[in-house]
Structure formats: C-alpha cells, structure tokens
Amino acid sequence: MMKGISATARVRIARVAIYGIGFAPAAWTFYLGVIDQLGADPMKTLEQTLGLWALRFLIVTLAITPVRDLFGLNLLRYRRTVGLLCFYYALMHLLTYVVLDQGLDFAAIWADILKRPYITVGMLSFVILVPLALTSSNMMIRYLGGPAWNRLHRWVYLAAAAAAVHYLLVVKSWPMEPLVYFAIVTTLLAYRLFKRLRGRRRSRLASA
Numbered sequence: 048m049m050k051g052i053s054a055t056a057r058v059r060i061a062r063v064a065i066y067g068i069g070f071a072p073a074a075w076t077f078y079l080g081v082i083d084q085l086g087a088d089p090m091k092t093l094e095q096t097l098g099l100w101a102l103r104f105l106i107v108t109l110a111i112t113p114v115r116d117l118f119g120l121n122l123l124r125y126r127r128t129v130g131l132l133c134f135y136y137a138l139m140h141l142l143t144y145v146v147l148d149q150g151l152d153f154a155a156i157w158a159d160i161l162k163r164p165y166i167t168v169g170m171l172s173f174v175i176l177v178p179l180a181l182t183s184s185n186m187m188i189r190y191l192g193g194p195a196w197n198r199l200h201r202w203v204y205l206a207a208a209a210a211a212v213h214y215l216l217v218v219k220s221w222p223m224e225p226l227v228y229f230a231i232v233t234t235l236l237a238y239r240l241f242k243r244l245r246g247r248r249r250s251r252l253a254s255a
C-alpha cells in the first residue's frame with residue numbers, strides 16, 4: 048500500500064502519527080475534565096497526568112539510542128518528535144500549575160520555587176528543556192554546528208534526572224511508581240555513562 052510513497056513522505060507520515068498518538072492522553076484527559084470525570088480534584092489529576100506523560104516521553108527519548116545499540120532498531124529519526132512531545136507536555140503541566148493551581152499569583156509561585164524542593168527541581172528540569180526544544184530544528188542544528196548542538200543537548204540527562212527526582216519528591220512517601228521511574232532514568236543515564244567511558248578507553252588504547 049505504501050509502495051508509491053517516498054521514504055521521506057513515510058517518515059513525515061510516521062511523525063504526524065506519533066504526534067497524533069502522543070497528544071491523545073492530553074486530549075482524553077481534557078475531555079474527561081470537560082465532562083467532569085476527573086475525580087474529586089480535577090485540577091490535580093490534570094496536573095499529575097500531564098507531568099507523568101512529560102516524564103514518559105522524556106524516557107522514550109532517552110531510550111532511543113540504547114534500543115538502537117542493543118536491538119538494532121533505529122528510531123533516531125523520530126527522537127526529535129518524541130522529545131518535543133515531552134516538552135509540550137511539560138509546558139501544559141507548567142501552565143496547569145501556573146494558571147489553574149496558583150491562579151497566576153506569581154509571588155506565590157516564586158515563594159513555591161524557593162520553598163518547595165520538588166517545585167525547584169521541576170523548574171530546573173523545565174528550564175533545561177526550553178533551549179533544547181528551541182534548538183531542535185534542522186536550521187538550529189546547522190546554525191549551532193554539530194559539536195555545539197550535541198554539547199547543548201547533553202543537558203537532557205540533567206533534565207531527566209531532575210524530572211525523576213521531582214517525581215520522587217512530589218509523592219513524599221515511597222510508593223512504587225516514582226521509584227520505578229527513577230530506576231528507569233538511572234539505568235538509561237548509567238548506560239550513557241558506561242558507553243562514554245568505554246569509548247574513551249577504546250580511543251586511549253587505539254592511540255597507545
């Protein structure tokens with residue numbers, strides 16, 4: 048069926064499909080909100096759902112390289128799409144907090160950032176995601192040059208660590224879910240570190 052379609056068009060169609068599927072949880076949650084089916088505290092449910100999906104997309108973004116290395120499945124061309132989905136969810140999560148939770152009271156928000164570690168860490172994660180999203184286009188990759196772009200985008204590791212810690216701090220007690228997310232993020236970051244150290248060792252051996 049896809050015979051007459053060029054490879055570029057297929058990638059485009061797949062990206063649109065990923066956006067369609069990716070935004071479905073947000074659309075469904077907003078719909079449940081509109082029909083008043085989001086439980087006793089709809090604002091909290093919305094805030095938590097959007098935050099959780101932002102973290103999930105961040106994890107998928109980080110998992111794309113290990114999946115290629117370990118299973119030979121190359122999804123690199125979709126990494127930017129998933130990364131941007133993470134950013135859009137984080138933005139909706141932040142807007143829910145700023146508009147619905149805090150009622151645009153910027154003094155209260157600033158006090159929250161200073162007083163509550165989970166808000167400070169969440170903000171840190173979001174502040175890192177902003178330049179990454181803004182520099183995700185091909186034009187920005189060309190403008191910055193490959194090495195500088197790669198250096199900048201390595202900050203995603205800190206954003207992911209901060210998001211996982213944010214989740215742990217939100218829940219205060221120790222339920223399973225945030226611990227599982229924390230473990231997944233730690234494994235993905237440890238993989239990168241391992242790969243980097245191994246690469247360095249190999250290049251040292253090669254030049255010896």
Ligand code: HEM
Binds near residue numbers: 100
């Ligand atoms: C922009 C700064 C951020 C602020 C102000 C913020 C604020 C919040 C708030 C108020 C909650 C709900 C706390 C509660 O249940 O009482 C929350 C939960 C959460 N946030 Fe954030 N957040 C931020 C950034 C992020 C980012 C960047 C991510 C992920 C990439 C994230 C992921 C989560 C997760 C996973 C939860 C818990 C959801 C659950 O309880 O199921 N947040 N955040």
